[in-house]
Amino acid sequence: MDFRLTAEQESLKREFEEFFAREESRAPEGWSGGLFAIFESDENWAYHRSVAERLAEKGWLSLPWPKEYGGKEHSYIEQLIFNEVKAYHRVPGVDMWGPQIVAPSILEHGSEELKKKWLPRIARGEINWCQGWSEPNAGSDLASLTTKAVEDGDDFVINGQKIWTTGAHRADHIFFLARTDQNAPKHRGITYFVSEIDKPGITIRPLLYMHKKREYNEVFFDNFRVPKKNVVGQVNQGWYVTMAGINFERSMIGTVAELKRGLEELVEFCKKTVHHGRPLGEATLVRQKLAQMAIELEATKQWAYYVSWLQSKGQNVPAESSAAKWFSSELTVRFANIAIEIMGLYGTLKEGSKWARLQGRYEDLCQASLGITIAGGTTETMKNIIAWMGLKLPR
Amino acid sequence: MNLDFTETQEILKKTAREFMARYYPKSLVRELEEDAIGFRSDIWKEMAKLGWLGWIIPEEYDGVGGSFMDTVVLFEEMGRACFLLPFFSTVICTLPLVTAGSEEQKKEFLPGIASGETIFSLALTEPSATYDAAGINTRAVVQGNEYLINGTKLFIHDAQVAHYFLCAARTKTNESRPEDGITLFIVDAKIPGIKITPLHTIADDKQCEVIFENVKVAEKYVVGQLHQGFPIIEKLLEYAAMAKCAEMMGGADWVVENCTSYATERVQYGKPIGSYGIIQNYLAEMWAEIGIAKRFTYYAAWLLNEGLPCSKEVAMAKSWAGDVYRRWTRMGVQIFGGIGTTREHDMGLYYRRGRQAPLLFGDPDSLREKVAQEMGL
Ligand SMILES: Cc1cc2nc3c(=O)[nH]c(=O)nc-3n(C[C@H](O)[C@H](O)[C@H](O)COP(=O)(O)OP(=O)(O)OC[C@H]3O[C@@H](n4cnc5c(N)ncnc54)[C@H](O)[C@@H]3O)c2cc1C
Numbered sequence: 001m002d003f004r005l006t007a008e009q010e011s012l013k014r015e016f017e018e019f020f021a022r023e024e025s026r027a028p029e030g031w032s033g034g035l036f037a038i039f040e041s042d043e044n045w046a047y048h049r050s051v052a053e054r055l056a057e058k059g060w061l062s063l064p065w066p067k068e069y070g071g072k073e074h075s076y077i078e079q080l081i082f083n084e085v086k087a088y089h090r091v092p093g094v095d096m097w098g099p100q101i102v103a104p105s106i107l108e109h110g111s112e113e114l115k116k117k118w119l120p121r122i123a124r125g126e127i128n129w130c131q132g133w134s135e136p137n138a139g140s141d142l143a144s145l146t147t148k149a150v151e152d153g154d155d156f157v158i159n160g161q162k163i164w165t166t167g168a169h170r171a172d173h174i175f176f177l178a179r180t181d182q183n184a185p186k187h188r189g190i191t192y193f194v195s196e197i198d199k200p201g202i203t204i205r206p207l208l209y210m211h212k213k214r215e216y217n218e219v220f221f222d223n224f225r226v227p228k229k230n231v232v233g234q235v236n237q238g239w240y241v242t243m244a245g246i247n248f249e250r251s252m253i254g255t256v257a258e259l260k261r262g263l264e265e266l267v268e269f270c271k272k273t274v275h276h277g278r279p280l281g282e283a284t285l286v287r288q289k290l291a292q293m294a295i296e297l298e299a300t301k302q303w304a305y306y307v308s309w310l311q312s313k314g315q316n317v318p319a320e321s322s323a324a325k326w327f328s329s330e331l332t333v334r335f336a337n338i339a340i341e342i343m344g345l346y347g348t349l350k351e352g353s354k355w356a357r358l359q360g361r362y363e364d365l366c367q368a369s370l371g372i373t374i375a376g377g378t379t380e381t382m383k384n385i386i387a388w389m390g391l392k393l394p395r
Numbered sequence: 396m397n398l399d400f401t402e403t404q405e406i407l408k409k410t411a412r413e414f415m416a417r418y419y420p421k422s423l424v425r426e427l428e429e430d431a432i433g434f435r436s437d438i439w440k441e442m443a444k445l446g447w448l449g450w451i452i453p454e455e456y457d458g459v460g461g462s463f464m465d466t467v468v469l470f471e472e473m474g475r476a477c478f479l480l481p482f483f484s485t486v487i488c489t490l491p492l493v494t495a496g497s498e499e500q501k502k503e504f505l506p507g508i509a510s511g512e513t514i515f516s517l518a519l520t521e522p523s524a525t526y527d528a529a530g531i532n533t534r535a536v537v538q539g540n541e542y543l544i545n546g547t548k549l550f551i552h553d554a555q556v557a558h559y560f561l562c563a564a565r566t567k568t569n570e571s572r573p574e575d576g577i578t579l580f581i582v583d584a585k586i587p588g589i590k591i592t593p594l595h596t597i598a599d600d601k602q603c604e605v606i607f608e609n610v611k612v613a614e615k616y617v618v619g620q621l622h623q624g625f626p627i628i629e630k631l632l633e634y635a636a637m638a639k640c641a642e643m644m645g646g647a648d649w650v651v652e653n654c655t656s657y658a659t660e661r662v663q664y665g666k667p668i669g670s671y672g673i674i675q676n677y678l679a680e681m682w683a684e685i686g687i688a689k690r691f692t693y694y695a696a697w698l699l700n701e702g703l704p705c706s707k708e709v710a711m712a713k714s715w716a717g718d719v720y721r722r723w724t725r726m727g728v729q730i731f732g733g734i735g736t737t738r739e740h741d742m743g744l745y746y747r748r749g750r751q752a753p754l755l756f757g758d759p760d761s762l763r764e765k766v767a768q769e770m771g772l
């Protein structure tokens with residue numbers, strides 16, 4: 001075993017660190033980072049877009065892709081380092097869906113024409129995506145979706161509804177799943193589409209999160225037309241394209257790195273804040289809680305590296321990556337709640353109040369983190385995957 | 396980066412697994428648990444032949460010259476087999492001898508350890524039952540070119556078969572800095588004045604009370620510098636913590652595998668219990684938490700092996716692995732149901748060790764306190 005990075009990886013890491021430290025210093029007032037902060041205001045969105053442009057210039061939006069499509073052919077480990085450094089600095093700029101979900105799907109299953117048309121634009125950070133998978137009655141059981149796609153000349157005509165579509169109100173493109181064969185078994189009648197969003201036949205309606213921010217949306221298709229050449233992979237094979245493309249940051253190192261930053265700040269806060277005549281950080285219970293968080297974080301980090309290591313060897317590790325997703329997201333919820341408990345009533349104040357502590361970050365995260373244990377597959381689904389695919393338990 | 400075992404480690408793992416299956420069945424574990432001495436010299440000799448006893452001893456002293464990281468694999472397999480012979484005790488004492496012992500001491504003791512003739516036991520903890528310097532009150536007083544040791548040592552593993560003790564004693568009193576004035580001695584276990592009484596523990600491992608009454612030790616058996624033993628002990632405790640972690644994780648592997656296969660076979664209400672969501676939930680959590688703890692153990696052990704700074708990581712890994720092992724040896728019994736609570740069933744062997752191992756060489760709470768200090772709190 002050797003946990004050291006190579007000399008090249010170390011120097012790449014330093015390059016990332018310098019870059020993101022600089023970008024962090026350009027953040028707009030009140031910027032808090034996190035998964036969805038980019039959608040909150042025009043200013044935040046502009047910041048996200050400007051970092052994306054700089055990342056594109058460096059070729060860092062397409063680190064692992066083949067050179068012929070604008071990539072740099074870096075390994076999983078280097079992508080992991082990139083994700084870790086970026087998240088630690090709470091810098092946006094990578095569209096969660098473009099480079100990490102759509103692009104790998106197109107790379108693996110798309111026609112040459114699709115690759116030539118879409119990949120360079122994703123690598124250049126020109127376009128923004130949203131993911132139209134879930135429906136009101138198709139969540140964990142995604143394959144039961146009912147949005148319909150019917151052939152009509154060179155197009156497919158789409159009718160139906162999507163829900164929880166994160167960032168649809170900011171995106172200019174959507175990738176989605178629709179049913180093209182009503183009679184086939186449910187996994188075999190689904191097709192994967194990519195499309196511009198700013199076209200007739202699509203309506204986007206806000207659905208506010210419990211903290212009143214606009215992150216996700218409802219999306220309605222009403223005779224929405226998509227050219228046939230926008231099908232990724234084969235018609236009716238969309239389920240399998242989807243499964244191959246859920247490559248999105250499987251190790252969850254980003255979540256870990258963000259929490260690490262948060263913990264460092266919380267520790268500083270506890271050293272400086274005096275309660276009952278002594279620093280919070282001197283209370284045994286506070287020390288135990290903070291140390292436990294540090295331990296779980298470090299454990300999760302080691303697991304994230306391990307998952308990436310296995311993937312870098314070409315292994316498909318559904319159970320290991322599900323464990324990473326479940327554990328890191330639940331850890332985020334635990335962390336947010338512990339932070340509030342330690343800060344007491346002050347911790348419950350929203351950002352903007354002069355009495356708020358740590359920019360109200362944990363008032364917000366206590367709510368936002370609940371979405372992480374649901375989005376992208378619930379904790380229960382992750383455990384099912386471990387039980388069924390990892391441990392081969394009977395169903 | 397390379398997160399795989401080396402080829403040597405893979406071979407060690409395979410050999411150790413086969414060795415345990417052949418020489419160390421669970422029936423023998425039970426037999427040795429009942430036995431007051433609990434030692435088998437024939438098995439010990441086989442281990443010496445494989446080079447395990449001298450694995451970390453340099454070749455010039457008849458050892459293999461292998462790494463501590465290699466022994467992590469051995470400790471894992473021993474934990475999996477609920478191994479009771481004094482391998483842990485001896486290796487833990489060998490480490491400071493290799494790093495801090497004099498040339499003369501190395502020549503006198505290391506070849507004997509490697510060949511299996513010499514068994515060592517660590518005489519560190521006392522009635523305070525802690526691992527800190529303030530807990531060491533056994534005294535060693537100079538008398539000519541000898542020391543006279545007096546005091547009580549408690550929770551001393553394998554003292555009943557030890558040929559030598561590596562004993563920590565106070566040679567100087569410094570009220571404000573208890574770590575100043577502790578000296579390590581090699582003490583012949585057979586000399587007059589040593590009284591060994593067995594303790595009976597939840598794990599039925601072999602621990603003893605060892606009383607030293609005017610025990611004479613020659614000056615040449617001081618390990619390292621006079622009064623300066625505590626830093627050696629601190630390092631030793633890190634190695635011991637990682638070895639214990641590896642043992643727990645080996646046991647944990649057994650628990651995951653056996654609970655999973657039982658859940659697949661055991662039928663209730665017409666279906667295997669492993670098809671019920673709540674049992675799947677336990678098993679998925681067990682598998683993931685243990686897997687995470689295991690990777691963490693490797694990371695911390697690797698840092699230690701490489702001589703990199705690791706006090707924080709070692710404390711973290713042991714705290715987490717200890718909590719995880721506690722939790723899942725308890726839930727393991729639940730998954731087996733009534734049969735899991737019997738003396739005959741193997742799950743109980745792991746459950747009982749799961750109550751004890753997390754407390755040895757740093758319990759989860761005090762290690763968290765250590766982590767808090769390392770975080771600057
Ligand atoms: C913040 C946020 C952002 C999101 N962003 C997007 C997006 O951009 N695009 C998109 O397509 N979707 C998005 N989603 C949707 C997300 O993928 C779904 O919410 C998720 O898959 C769960 O589906 P559901 O909400 O219908 O819950 P359900 O599937 O109805 O689940 C309800 C409960 O039942 C449990 N459950 C369901 N089936 C099982 C089972 N077999 N075994 C055990 N327990 C089970 C679940 O774990 C959960 O606890 C987002 C969701 C959130 C919260």
